[in-house]
Each structure stands twice: as C-alpha cells, then as structure tokens.
Amino acid sequence: MKFRFFCAVLALPMGLAAQTGAVQPAALLPDAPAPQISGSFVSAPLVELAQAATPQAPAAPSSSSSSSSSSSSAAQSAEPQTSQSQDGSEAEDARRKREIAEQEKQRVLGIVPEFNLVSSGQAAPIGPKEKFNLFFHSAFDPFQFALAGIDSGIEQAENTYPEWHQGFTGFAKRYGASYADSFDGNLWGNAILPSVLHQDPRYFRIGTGTFKHRLMLSMLSTVRCKGDNGKWEPNYSNVLGNIIGGAVSNIYYPSSQRGVGLTFERGLTVTAEGTFGAFLEEFYPDYMKWKQHRHDRKVAAAAAKQP
Numbered sequence: 001m002k003f004r005f006f007c008a009v010l011a012l013p014m015g016l017a018a019q020t021g022a023v024q025p026a027a028l029l030p031d032a033p034a035p036q037i038s039g040s041f042v043s044a045p046l047v048e049l050a051q052a053a054t055p056q057a058p059a060a061p062s063s064s065s066s067s068s069s070s071s072s073s074a075a076q077s078a079e080p081q082t083s084q085s086q087d088g089s090e091a092e093d094a095r096r097k098r099e100i101a102e103q104e105k106q107r108v109l110g111i112v113p114e115f116n117l118v119s120s121g122q123a124a125p126i127g128p129k130e131k132f133n134l135f136f137h138s139a140f141d142p143f144q145f146a147l148a149g150i151d152s153g154i155e156q157a158e159n160t161y162p163e164w165h166q167g168f169t170g171f172a173k174r175y176g177a178s179y180a181d182s183f184d185g186n187l188w189g190n191a192i193l194p195s196v197l198h199q200d201p202r203y204f205r206i207g208t209g210t211f212k213h214r215l216m217l218s219m220l221s222t223v224r225c226k227g228d229n230g231k232w233e234p235n236y237s238n239v240l241g242n243i244i245g246g247a248v249s250n251i252y253y254p255s256s257q258r259g260v261g262l263t264f265e266r267g268l269t270v271t272a273e274g275t276f277g278a279f280l281e282e283f284y285p286d287y288m289k290w291k292q293h294r295h296d297r298k299v300a301a302a303a304a305k306q307p
Helices: 002-021 044-053 063-103 128-139 142-158 167-197 211-220 236-251 260-305
Strands: 224-226 232-234
Touching: 063 128, 128 167, 142 167, 167 236, 167 260, 211 260, 236 260
Parallel strands: none
Antiparallel strands: 224 232
C-alpha cells in the first residue's frame, strides 16, 4: 500500500503536466478560460482538484497502539510459558515429597532407620527444608534413644569416663553424651553444612555391578557425595560435620577427654565408622531380596509336595 501511494505521488506532477500540455489555444476554445501556469507549478484550483482526486493512504497505526498490541501479544504468549513452568515446578515438588515420604519408611531389619537412603540411585534434588526434615526424623526416632541407652549401658559396665562414677547420675551423663554425639554430628553433617555447601546428605545406592566395585564406592561415600547440581564432589559436609560434632563434645565430656587432638580423633573415627553404615545401605536390600526369593522357593516346594 505504501509503495502504491508513493507511485501515485510521483505520477501526480506528470499527470498534471500532461493536462497542461493538452490545453488548446484560446481561439479554438473561446468560452474556456486559459489555465494560469507559472513556471513548473500549476494553479491552485488544479492542485486542489488533483489532491481531491488522489486516493489517500490509510493512516499508519500510532506507536502507542502498536506498542500496546505488541505488549498484549507478548503477555498472551508469556502466559502459557508461565503456566507451564508453574506446572513443572508443582510436579517436581510433588515428586520430591513422594520420594521423601518413601525414604522415611526405610529401615534395616525393620528397626534401624535408613531415611537418607536413595534405593533407586536417582532422586530429585532436595532443599534445606527437606534436609532438615530428614535429619529431625532420624534424630528423634525411637531407635536413636534406644541406641544411646545401649551404648551408655556398655560404658557404665566398663566404667568408661570414671570421673562420672557409677549409679544413676553416671548413667545419665553417659546417656546424654552418647545421644549428644549422634545428634551434633548429624545436625552439622546432614542438615546445616549440606544446606550451606549445597550438598546432598543422602546415600545413592548403586545396586548393580561387582561386589568389589560396589564395596569400594560405598566406602568412599563418607568422603564423596553428590552436590545439589547432581555432580560428584568431596563430601565436605560429612567430614567437617563429624569434626565439629567432636569439638562440641568438649563442652560436656570430662576434662581428660578434651583437646584438639581428641576432637580430630573422634571426628575422623566417626567418619571411618560411617563406611559400615554405607555397607549396610548398599547390600542390605540384596540380602532382603535373597531372603524373599528363598522364602518363595520354600513355599513353592511345599506346594509342589502337596497331593
């Protein structure tokens, strides 16, 4: 349309000049007034007549209306993307909650909590809220209180930390120290530091491969973990958490059991002991599967013997 309008404007002087060139002398047209031509310009009445006869191009839309229409179209195109992103985040949250709910039901021998075990080897990343929830579920599980009671009972029988003496008072001190050791180490190693350092405190079970390969990777889990980005990295959270827990224990242990050397010794000892827990998390499901398969075979054999 703009091109046609431009051509019409260019053709206008040519058309008018052709009309002026076709004017006859006054003798041939006595009743017609001679057109007044001055140089290359035509008279005002002819210009007005040509302007009236020339078709006008439609007015271009204003910048405000075009910008408003473009903004509205952009908003309309952004709405589906926003809704899709919201649906994706809601689905991810639902998946994460479902996985955590399943993890909080995991136990070894039906007693020992294994809430930080990812059996499938793959799971949605968790945030600080989920990390603290897993910690609190494990720290206040009845098994932890029972384990502290067993540990303190053994120490009482062996008269560990003689400064605490015997009797109920000595047992209470040993019980409190045993539970505090577990609570402090897990708080720092499974909740606080993983949230700050963006590391995943869970154990991702391998489940396949040779026994040697799986054993090696399970033992390395105490010093190797997944980050929140899904990549493997040094397990600073676990090692530093155990050392911090050992440092906190200087507050309530007898004076003979305090010091920098003992702090690092306790922290690194707990880190090494974590390999046994990783071993159970890796191979206990295999034992349960073998046990179930054995039970099924016995049932099938007994059914085959019946007439």
